[in-house]
Structure formats: C-alpha cells, structure tokens
Amino acid sequence: MFDQNLIQDLHHWELDSYYFKKFHSRTVFSRWFVKHLNYHSELKGHEGCVNCLEWNQAGTILASGSDDLRIILWDPFRRKQLQKIETKHRGNIFGVKFLPGTNDTFMASAAADRDIYVYDVNKNLTINEIHSHQNRVKQIETAQDMPFLFWSCGEDGHVLQHDIRCKPAEASSILLNYSSTGLVDVKNSEAKCLAINQARSEYLAVGLGDPFARIYDRRMLELRSISHRDSQSTSSSGNTRKTLFEYKLLDYIDPTKIPLTHYVPGHLPKRIDEYRRRMKTLSITFLSFNPNGTELLANLGGEQLYLFNLFDESSKPAKYDSYRTLFDESDLVEILPESKSSSSETIPDSDSQKINNKKKFKLSPKAEALKLKANASFEEQNYVEAIEYYNQAILLAENSPILYGNRAATLMKRNWDGDVYAAMRDCYTALIMDKTHLKSHFRLAKCLNDLKWHQEARECLEFFSTRFPDYAKSQACENLIKDIDKALKGSKNKETTEEEDNSDTEWTTMSESESENLDLSKKPKLNEEESDFSESLSANNDKILKKIYLQKKMNAVDFSSRFCGHCNVATDIKEANFIGENFIAAGSDDGSFFIWDKKTTNIVKVLHGDESIVNCVQPHPYSCYIATSGIDSEIRLWSPNFDEALTDEEDRVVTDVKSAVLNNQVKMNSHPFEYLFLNLTQNSNWNNEESGGHQNVECRQS
Known part of the structure; x- marks a missing residue:
C-alpha cells in the first residue's frame, strides 16, 4: 500500500523534520484509501448555495459561506454547528478564511457586494469593514507565515493587501491593478482567483479572464494606497489613471526586471480570438500550489485542468521550439523503407546505430500487456480507455517512443480540447528518443496543421519528404500537402488584413x-518630483x-500535465486542489467531483456530490477526508468506506465514468446560451451605490 516500507519511513522521519508531512500526505491519501472514498455525511444549515469552504489549520473546524449571507462554523466529525455568523454582507459570500496566527479567533469574508469583513469569532463581533473593491470580491488568501495579513482579488481588476493591525481606513493597499494597464485587455481584467505559495509566501499567483496564470514576486512590488469607496470620488480617485504595468516596482529595483512569470498551455495564446468567435470564454477559475510549493494547478474554465512545474522555466510551448532543433546535419539523409533495403549498408552508420539501439526500447512484460490492451481499445474506437492504458504503460516505460507515438495517434482521434497539442508534444518526445520514428514525424506535421500552424507544418512535411521519400509518395502524405497549401493560401490573406488592423x-x-541596443544593466534615471513611476x-x-x-x-511556461473529464463552464468559482502528494481533485458542472492520479493523469474516482454543480472541493489537512459543496445548500463529507452494504442514496460512486466524461466534453463545447438561465437570476448590479437589502446573486458563468 505504501511506496516504502515502514522501517525506511521511520528512519527518514528521524533524520528529516519535514519528512512527517511527506509521509503523512502519501499514506493518508494513499491509492487504497482514495479508491474507497464514498459518501460519509451531510452538514445542513444553510439556505442557499454554499460557495466557499475552509478548514482551520488543525483540521478541527470547517467554515462555510453561502448565498444566504451567513457563515457557519462546523464540527464536521460530530456533524454539529459550532457557530452561525449573521454577516453584514448584502451579496453572495464567495470567500472565507481563518487568519493565521490568531488561534482561529479572527476570520475574514468577501462577497458579491464588494465588501470584506473581519470577525472576532469568540466575541461574535465585526472588528473591521473594508469597502475598497469596486466590484465583486471573488477570493481571499492568507499565508501561514504572515499573521494579520491577507489578500483579496475582485472583478474590478484589483489585488489588494490588507493588514488588520492598521486603522480600518489604512488597512488596505493596492498590490496589482489590472484595470489601469493597457497590457491586459479590459475584457480580461477581472481578477478571478489568487493563491499564495505557502512554502514560499513571497510568490503570489493570479488568474484573470484569460488562460494565463501569473506568478509575482511580492518582494519587488510597492504597495499603493487606496481609500474606501465611500471616500472616493470620480475626480479624485487615482485608480482610473493608466499606468505602464499592473504593478509598481520598488524604487531600488531595476525597472527592466519583470517581477512575474506567465504560465499557459502552449496551444491557447494564438487561439484566444478563435474561442471568442465561438463565444467560448477561457478564464482561470481557481489556482492552487502544492504543499511543497513546486507546482501550480490551474482550473481553466472552458477547457481542461493543467499542472505547471514552477522550477522548469525551460518548458516553453512546443510551438516555439522548432522541430528542426531535434535534428543535426547528419540527420538530413534519406532513410529507405525496410522493404527496399535488404542490408544496413544502404543506411548511414549513425541511423543504423539508432535503429539497432531500438533494443533499449523493449518494454517490460507489464508495459507490453498494457500496450496490447491500449491497441485493442484503439481498434474498438474506445479512445478514452486506450489513452488510459497508454498513460499507465508510459509510466512504466518512459523511454519508449512507440508508446508516445501511439498515444499521439489516439489523442488525435479523440480530439478533445487540447488533445491535438498534447499529441504534438508526444510526437516531439518520441522523436527526441528516436529520430527515425517515421509515424511520429508524419503525425507531427499533421498536428501542426490541425493547430493552424501551417507554415511549420509545411516545413515539417518537406523535411519528412527528404528523409522518407518513399513514404512521402503515399496518398495520406499527398492529401496532407494539399490541405496545408490550401490553408496557407487562406491564412496569407487573413494575415494581411490583421496586419492592417494591427490586431x-x-x-x-x-x-x-x-x-542589441538595449542594456538591461542600465537603470533609467527617475525624476524624484514625479509621483508615478510610468510618468518618469x-x-x-x-x-x-x-x-x-x-x-x-x-515565452510563457508550458504545462507539465493535463487532466481531462470534468466540465468547467457554468460557474467561475470552480475549485481544483491537490489531494495528498499523488492525486488531484476538481468539481464539475455535472454535479460530480473528479479525482485523478497525478502521475498517470487517469481518473481514479468520480463521486456524485451535488444535484447541479460541485464548485468547492476542500481536502482535510491531515486526514483522508474531503468536504464538497455547490448549488445545493448541503455540505457533503467524504471518507474511505469499506462497508459494501450501502443504500442507493449513500452510494454516490459514478460507475459509468466513460459516459460522464463524454457528456462533459459535449457540454464544454455547447453554445453558451444553454447556460443563460444561470445569468438570468443575477438581477443585482453591485456597482449601484444605492443597492441595499439581502439580494442573492447566483454564481455566474465565467
């Protein structure tokens, strides 16, 4: 059940003070426990959608915020309400957090009414009111090593830092302002989510209304003052003034040092306009760092779930790493098909050696068995199952170009969002391992064309024809050449129009x-009399x-893994979190939440958590225990259940996973008007200063 035996774990535990967390995370959320997760109990007390859940650090209290404008503190193990807080909010509560270093005495909440409140739980008092955001506040985040500080993001494009030790009028400062910079499209400037790296709290991740995850180094950023809405006037507010960037660097920082790194799936930047034409919005609904602070998980609304390696900035999108870099001059030779080459003498020594080296790609019996199962599923056109088998086989044989090439072919057949780009990455990987892998080379050209990178596809196919002239005469190759040439002719006219529009x-x-003329070591001279950096x-x-x-x-960093199967379209608060060291979980529009194996990216478990949509998935910090919530007013708790005598109501395991994931892919590519009913209930505009009373606003579409 465990990756190492108990004696080894105890030995490492004595030598490494941090090993307990690793050991605990690996064993508590082991595969054995995760595969037996099932319904445990419900917490009833809210009268509206439960939009946010939060465990305290000890894992003894669960806090929940709802459309009913209440916060409830629970003892989930005894299914008991500990305290109900009647907040001053006038709109749906989207965020609730225990403030670190306060022994769970202080907590903060944020809502659709643009306001943030800080509470003394023991005294049941509101001790601070923050009215600095101009639009809905979507999330609050804290850092365990930064007591009394917390951060918030809102649809006004602001990321604010709050210090509860200050006077209420001075507690908030602007850290980032996306509404003031021309570098972010105004349509994408809403700050949807943020996350603090708990292992290195100087790093803050922000998600906007586009597919880019942005990570900033807070140590380089200057805090800017902001006043409460009540004291702001249209003429005096400094927040509408345009600045060069969304941030302001500290005076001693070289202005050419950009304090952020972008992360994005490599196929999306050039397709944003295409998605808009299809009325499909791409925005990040939730960001989460793993406990070690080395990975970032991004739940991308309208697409899939992506994992990024934070310390692998060399992982650039494959589009910009030309396939020609895979080959040197010795590779620019003709490779004859085996049927026309009876001896190895007709093949240059370098290629002959590579072909002979294929022995090192021999699969283990277990990997070979998985490959055969995958091939059989492919023949049956069961591409979902085939990909799962290939994922398992690749984990056992990471140096097999055949497995990567076969998985690429299967991804191209399945053709979900992002599959073609993932197939192209597999072709790259296969060619790095074996430059003579003909099928991967041809599939690479086809992937490039399907991604509408037609010029690279043409060059790739020409290179393919040079190396494999006999195969280049095939009907498939000739058809692909015609498709590419036709696409190039059409795109040339389109590019001319776009250049004229400077779009x-x-x-x-x-x-x-x-x-060449830019000297990054020289810092531009600043005019001390100027108050704004960009003006100087x-x-x-x-x-x-x-x-x-x-x-x-x-040059944004590309993803390391992707997880498919769920649907994230209807709401823009859908979470995704790490479950221990080896699993990923996220809610879905079909009322389920999915759990994936982080290594294989395969679905391990699907559980029905809500009658409509699961938005929140919060794992317990120390136990194999998960809390979920969504459109229903109930909070549901999940734990390993080894009792086979479950009633139909209690057994919430989704058994037909294949149908569930196929239906979700259809939903994700449906016309957005099918979700219009979710927006019709949003009948309150919180930009109106005169709005008052309890008005519940449904979670709107991304």
Whole structure:
C-alpha cells in the first residue's frame, strides 16, 4: 500500500523534520484509501448555495459561506454547528478564511457586494469593514507565515493587501491593478482567483479572464494606497489613471526586471480570438500550489485542468521550439523503407546505430500487456480507455517512443480540447528518443496543421519528404500537402488584413536592433518630483519595457500535465486542489467531483456530490477526508468506506465514468446560451451605490 516500507519511513522521519508531512500526505491519501472514498455525511444549515469552504489549520473546524449571507462554523466529525455568523454582507459570500496566527479567533469574508469583513469569532463581533473593491470580491488568501495579513482579488481588476493591525481606513493597499494597464485587455481584467505559495509566501499567483496564470514576486512590488469607496470620488480617485504595468516596482529595483512569470498551455495564446468567435470564454477559475510549493494547478474554465512545474522555466510551448532543433546535419539523409533495403549498408552508420539501439526500447512484460490492451481499445474506437492504458504503460516505460507515438495517434482521434497539442508534444518526445520514428514525424506535421500552424507544418512535411521519400509518395502524405497549401493560401490573406488592423499587438516581439541596443544593466534615471513611476520614463523607455514584458509573456511556461473529464463552464468559482502528494481533485458542472492520479493523469474516482454543480472541493489537512459543496445548500463529507452494504442514496460512486466524461466534453463545447438561465437570476448590479437589502446573486458563468 505504501511506496516504502515502514522501517525506511521511520528512519527518514528521524533524520528529516519535514519528512512527517511527506509521509503523512502519501499514506493518508494513499491509492487504497482514495479508491474507497464514498459518501460519509451531510452538514445542513444553510439556505442557499454554499460557495466557499475552509478548514482551520488543525483540521478541527470547517467554515462555510453561502448565498444566504451567513457563515457557519462546523464540527464536521460530530456533524454539529459550532457557530452561525449573521454577516453584514448584502451579496453572495464567495470567500472565507481563518487568519493565521490568531488561534482561529479572527476570520475574514468577501462577497458579491464588494465588501470584506473581519470577525472576532469568540466575541461574535465585526472588528473591521473594508469597502475598497469596486466590484465583486471573488477570493481571499492568507499565508501561514504572515499573521494579520491577507489578500483579496475582485472583478474590478484589483489585488489588494490588507493588514488588520492598521486603522480600518489604512488597512488596505493596492498590490496589482489590472484595470489601469493597457497590457491586459479590459475584457480580461477581472481578477478571478489568487493563491499564495505557502512554502514560499513571497510568490503570489493570479488568474484573470484569460488562460494565463501569473506568478509575482511580492518582494519587488510597492504597495499603493487606496481609500474606501465611500471616500472616493470620480475626480479624485487615482485608480482610473493608466499606468505602464499592473504593478509598481520598488524604487531600488531595476525597472527592466519583470517581477512575474506567465504560465499557459502552449496551444491557447494564438487561439484566444478563435474561442471568442465561438463565444467560448477561457478564464482561470481557481489556482492552487502544492504543499511543497513546486507546482501550480490551474482550473481553466472552458477547457481542461493543467499542472505547471514552477522550477522548469525551460518548458516553453512546443510551438516555439522548432522541430528542426531535434535534428543535426547528419540527420538530413534519406532513410529507405525496410522493404527496399535488404542490408544496413544502404543506411548511414549513425541511423543504423539508432535503429539497432531500438533494443533499449523493449518494454517490460507489464508495459507490453498494457500496450496490447491500449491497441485493442484503439481498434474498438474506445479512445478514452486506450489513452488510459497508454498513460499507465508510459509510466512504466518512459523511454519508449512507440508508446508516445501511439498515444499521439489516439489523442488525435479523440480530439478533445487540447488533445491535438498534447499529441504534438508526444510526437516531439518520441522523436527526441528516436529520430527515425517515421509515424511520429508524419503525425507531427499533421498536428501542426490541425493547430493552424501551417507554415511549420509545411516545413515539417518537406523535411519528412527528404528523409522518407518513399513514404512521402503515399496518398495520406499527398492529401496532407494539399490541405496545408490550401490553408496557407487562406491564412496569407487573413494575415494581411490583421496586419492592417494591427490586431496582434499583444504578441509583438522585440526587433533585433532594439534587442542589441538595449542594456538591461542600465537603470533609467527617475525624476524624484514625479509621483508615478510610468510618468518618469521616457516614451522610448516605455516602449522598450513594454516589449520586454510582452517578450516574457510570449515565452510563457508550458504545462507539465493535463487532466481531462470534468466540465468547467457554468460557474467561475470552480475549485481544483491537490489531494495528498499523488492525486488531484476538481468539481464539475455535472454535479460530480473528479479525482485523478497525478502521475498517470487517469481518473481514479468520480463521486456524485451535488444535484447541479460541485464548485468547492476542500481536502482535510491531515486526514483522508474531503468536504464538497455547490448549488445545493448541503455540505457533503467524504471518507474511505469499506462497508459494501450501502443504500442507493449513500452510494454516490459514478460507475459509468466513460459516459460522464463524454457528456462533459459535449457540454464544454455547447453554445453558451444553454447556460443563460444561470445569468438570468443575477438581477443585482453591485456597482449601484444605492443597492441595499439581502439580494442573492447566483454564481455566474465565467
């Protein structure tokens, strides 16, 4: 059941003070326990959707916030309400947090009414009121090593830092302001979610209304003052003034040092406009760091779930790593098919050696058995099952180009969102392992064309024809050439129109002359009399700094893993979290929550958690115990259940997983008007200062 035996674990525990957390995370959420997760109990007390859940650090109290404008503190193990807080909120509560270092005495809440309240739980008093956001506040985040501080993000495009030790009027400061910078499209400037890296709390991740996850180093950022809404006027408010960036660097920081890194699935940046034309919105609904602070999980609304390795900035989108870098001059030779080559002498020594080295790709019996099962599923057109078998086989044989090539073919057949790009990555991997892998080379060209990267597809196919001239005469190859040439002709006319409109400024790159003349070591001189950083820079420096920013954004870090099967379209507060060291969990629009194996990316368990939508999935900090909530007013608790005599109501395991995931893919690509009913209930505009009373606003679509 465990990865190591108990004696080894005890030995490491004595040597490493942090090993207990690793040991605990691995064993408590072991595969054995996760596979036996099932319904445990319900917590009833709310009268509306439960939009947020939060465990205290000890795991003894569960806090919940709801559309009924109440916060309830629970003892979930005894299914008992400990305290009910009647808040001053006038809109749905979206965030609730225990403030660290206060022994669970202080907690904060945020809501659709744009307000944040801080409570003394023991005295049942509201001790601070924060009215600094201009639109709905979506999330609150804390850092365990930063007592009395917390952060909030809102649909006004602000990320604020709050210090409860200060006077209420001075407690809040602007850390990031996306509404004031032209580098973020105004349509994407709403701050949907944020997360603090608990292992290194100087790093803060933010998700907006686009597919980019942004991680900032807070140590480089200057806090800017902000006043409460009541004291702000249209003329005096400094928040509407345009600035060069969404942040302001500290005075001693080199202005050419960009304090953030972008993370995005490599196929999405160039397809944002295409998604908009299809009326499909891509926005990050939740971000989460793993306990070690080395990975970031992003739940991408309208698409899939993605995992990023924070310390692998070399993982650039494959689009920009030209396939030609895989080969050197010795590879630019003709490779004859085996049927026309009876001896190895007709093949250059280097290629002959590579072919002979295929012995090292021999699969273990278990991996070979999985490959055969995958091949059989592929023949039956059961692509979902085939991919799962290939995932398991690759985990056992990570150096097998055949497995990567076969999985690429299966992904291309399944063709879910992101599958073609994932297939292209597999083709790259297969060619890195074996440059003579013909099928991967041809599939790479097809993937590039399907991704609408037609010029690279044409070059790739020409290179393929040079290396495999006999195979290049096949009907499939000729058909692909025709498709690419037709697409190139059409895209050439389209590019001419786009250049005239200057519509692609976001992805402008730095020219060679500008790059050569730019000295990053020189800091532009600042005018001390100027109050704003951007105003102190010359127009030329502004242009250079902007291009540095955009260049770094264009070189965003690509994902390391993706998890498919759930549906994230209807609400923009849908969570995804790490479950121990080896599992990932997320809610879904079909009323279920999914659990994936982090290594294979396969679905391990699907549980029916809500009659409509599961938004919140919060694992217990120390036990194999999960709390979920959504549109229903009940909170449901889940734990390993080894009792086979469950009633139909208690047994909430989804057995037909294949049908569930296929239906979810259909939903994700349906017309957004099918979800219009979720927005019709949102009849309150919190930008109206005169709005009052208890008005419940349903969780709106992303």
